[in-house]
Amino acid sequence: MIKPVSQMVDEANAIVDHMPAAQAKSLLGKEDVTFVDLRDVRELKREGRIPGAMHCPRGMLEFWLDPASPYAKPEFQSGGTFVFFCAMGWRSALSAKTAHDMGLDGVMHIEDGFKGWVEADGPVERD
Numbered sequence: 001m002i003k004p005v006s007q008m009v010d011e012a013n014a015i016v017d018h019m020p021a022a023q024a025k026s027l028l029g030k031e032d033v034t035f036v037d038l039r040d041v042r043e044l045k046r047e048g049r050i051p052g053a054m055h056c057p058r059g060m061l062e063f064w065l066d067p068a069s070p071y072a073k074p075e076f077q078s079g080g081t082f083v084f085f086c087a088m089g090w091r092s093a094l095s096a097k098t099a100h101d102m103g104l105d106g107v108m109h110i111e112d113g114f115k116g117w118v119e120a121d122g123p124v125e126r127d
Contacts, residue, residue, distance in 0.1 A: 005090065005094075008094060009089075009090050009093045009094065011097075012093040012094055012096065012097035013093055013111070015097055015100060016093070016096040016097050016100050016107055016108060016109060017096075017107070017108035017109075018089075018093065018096070018108055018109050018110070018111040019108065019110065019111060020110070020111055020112050020116055020120070021085075021110050021112050021113070021114075021116035021117040021119070021120045021122055022116070022120040024083055024085075024110045024117070024122075025117075025120060025122050027081070027083060028050065028051070028052070028122070028123070029052070030081075032079075032080035032081060033080060033081045033082075033083060034054055034075060034078075034080060034081070034082050034083070035050050035052065035053035035054065035083045035085065036053065036054050036056050036082055036083065036084045036085070036095075037049055037050065037053040037054065037055045037056065037085060037086075037114075038056060038057070038058045038061070038084060038085065038086045038091050038092055038095050039055075039058075039086050039087055039091075039114065040057065040058075041055070041057070043087060043114075044127075045127060047087075047114060047118075047124075048124040048125055048126040048127075049124065049125055049126075050085070050114070050117060050122065050123070050124065050125075051123050051124075051125045053085075054075055056073075058086070058091055058095060061095055061098060061099070062098065062102065064076055065098075065099055065102050065104055066102065076104065079105070079106070080106055081106040081107075081108065082099065082104065082106055082107050082108070083108055083109065083110060084096045084099070084107065084108070084109040084110070085109060085110040085113055085114055085117070086113050086114065087113050087114050087115060088112065088113040088114075088115050088116075089109065089110060089111045089112050089113040089116070090113075092109035092110060092111075092113060093109055093111070095109070096108060096109040
């Protein structure tokens, strides 16, 4: 039997910090906080983005996190708090757990995703 993704999300949420978008809004603009947008580029173009968020396609996360990878991104080596988000909170839960498992400190995610951000009247910028 295949393990349901909902179970994987529940297991991730038991390990990593998470909060609703309404609460995460208070972290936007803080110097030591990086918002990490895991959504596909088509979602960003269609729905907009959180101002200042770093875009990290979900498929590149492990490669961008690993300092030994040729794809490593210095943003992930700088420390601070990383607030992962996706559309509805599932990809970000799994990604935050992966980042945590890889040793990245200060990882959390927005449990209701970009959808919750918009519903909480969080700022959105469009291309």
